Amino acid sequence: MLDGEPIIQVKGIVKDFPGVRALDNVSLDIRPGEVHVLMGENGAGKSTLAKILMGVITPDAGEIIYKGKSIQIRTPLEAQSYGIGGVHQEFMLVPWLNVAQNIFINREPKRWKGLPFIDHRRMHEESAKALAKFGISVDTRQPVKYLGTAVQQMIEICKVLTTGPKVLILDEPTAVLTEREVEKLFQYIKVLQSQGVAIIYISHRLAEIRRIGDRVTVLRDGKYVGTVPVREVTDDTLVQMMVGRNITQMYPRHRRASGPELLRVKGLCVKDGPQEVDLVVHEGEIVGLVGLVGAGRTELARAIFGIDRPVKGEITVKGKPVWPKSPQQMIRYGLGLLPEDRKRYGLALNMPVTKNVIMASLRRHFRFMIDSQKIEKLSNNYINELRIATPSAYRLVRYLSGGNQQKVVLAKWLDTESKLFIFDEPTRGIDVGAKVEVHALMDKLVQEGAGILMISSELPEVLGMSDRIYVMFRGRIIGHFRYDEADQEKIGALMLGIGVKEADAS
């Protein structure tokens, strides 16, 4: 299966975007019938390479060789003509077109040859057939807007498969799929493999790579690191190849005795949200708050921070009772919130690092005017201290990677001299290396006497970082553990509400 001439080769591909070299002299070859995994952290250049092969962007330099002949792929149609097609990482469906229209977008079967009239009947029949292969039966006349993300993703996959690709590119296809659909997809990938289809599979889930991958190519910072057969490589080696160094510990935590109480929440209720929530955060503590999406964790954070008004309950900060009226007020009490959606709520994307850093502490920096030299110095201090990778303090935050953006949000709260932080999904969407750094910073903060309430959906992160863990289910706290009494099974079951009766849920 692994031998034979490569169907497609790329040689010395270079692609520059303003300010970054996304791909720097990358080469690889894909053979028919193999699943070739592309791995790398966010920003490593995987999706850029995928887009080049799909004709969405054109490389600045380098060569693409298809079945021994040098070719150019300038448009998606040209890619299609070589049998190259794929599923993009981004949502590529049109919400108000129906399922069949989306699957056959720009390839609609025509009623009469040479005339533009669409044969709707055939389009719906073939769409239903393609979806049925994955056990999905939806009304193909429905707009995709009304369908769940998993079904939408399967529609994207059917969109490519109905073109009969020879080279199939799947860019993180399982991120939004449920277990059952992943199973179906993997089965189908095996079928395609046996038909000689070459598959480029982009992922950073090690478990998936082990299950379906034949060879894996690792990219880092746009550079080619190496290609290895999946069977002959350990997880540690792969991670090391991706990150470029040895990660000894994902969760660098030095637990200490906790200090006096920083935050106490008692009987807090929010309309359509958390109900009768009690929790405590002490100095020197990371307190994990877990629950399913919709359990009310973010709503709780917003209420404590004064964004949404709670309806009743008590909040004390450092022993002083506070009724949260606005974020401004809570900031004065020393609170800081790293929101879940940092791009929307945490940053001003089109402003430079400097202005983001002083965003919440403006009052302190504002005398007669703002001393921009002082601000630059201040920002540079944070850039060094937090190791924010940016060419300068004046770089627009928009252009930083997810991990570095998160560090800017953190710098903003450090500058308010906050002592009590709410971290809502602090490492979502940022890559392994930056994750470890954010974890290390959190540890450092609590060493210096801060307290952190950490909302996270990643159980390993919660277990690895927290001193204590609260479990939330349908708006209520239904479990409370010390880190050494907790394990994945116990917490996982509680998150799903298993063993909880409605009556004693409070």
Next chain:
Amino acid sequence: MPAKSALWKIPPVIWIIALLCVLYGLFAPGFFTFRNLQNIIVQASPLLIVALGMTMVILTEGIDLSVGLTMGVIGVFCAFLMKTGYPMGLAVLLGLSAGTFFVFLNGLLVSTAKLPPFIATLGLGSMVFGFGLVLTGGESVPISNSAFRFLHDGTIIGLPMPIFLAVVVFGFAWILMYHTPFGRNVIALGGNPEALRVAGVNIERAQTLVYTLAGFLAGITGIIIAARTASGYAAATYDWEFDAIGATIIGGTSFEEGQGGIGKTILGVLLISVLRNGLNVAGVSNKYQFAFIGLVVLVAIIIDVKFRQATEGGAEA
């Protein structure tokens, strides 16, 4: 209760039209005569033609604020050409081409120069209007050609010309929207242009084409209006984009995501036409008409938006 749920499915626009009809029936004698009802349809026809183009443009998340002025200037242009001795057929053809070309430029500004459609169409509309004023010195140009006037006053297979043209244009637009790739492009340009691009569609060209078609439809409308008034006057239809946009939005087309379609634009057109006609029949002065129409259109849109939120909220969750 199936009876109730069936009633709930009727879009609120229809209720509002029905309510207006009842009110006019009570307070505007002469509203419910065959002649007047036919009149409403005749008046609604040119608005439908231009509103169809507007609906397509709005579906692409665009807008065309130049249509009213473009329509007027096309009328002026036709009148001017006929006055200087061009035969009527050629004048109409040139008028249509000129209008289509103007709006094609709109399309280019939006799709290629990436100007916001508001500004592009507003600016171009103003330029075109200026051109119309220069051509005629701001005067109305009379049209005596009876063949030209046939385009509004004549009948064909028993139908008044405007109705006939509206039916033909609607059929043409329907096929284009729902049976050819053009319609898919319109919906996708508003919904997710990137999806269209990765499927290999030249989205700049597709977008320009939508504006151009809308311009062509506005041209047809401009000619019908010139035939109705037997004159070309640059400011004759200066406020028509409000009616066209209003009809589109009342018809349930949204400014976002390419949601909506041309079918229900008919209802929006009907609402505005009934409203205007009734006010005329009831003898309400022009001054009050403006304020009243604006009010009713806004209320209709608010009711419709609330109604859709109420009925679709469940489906989306």
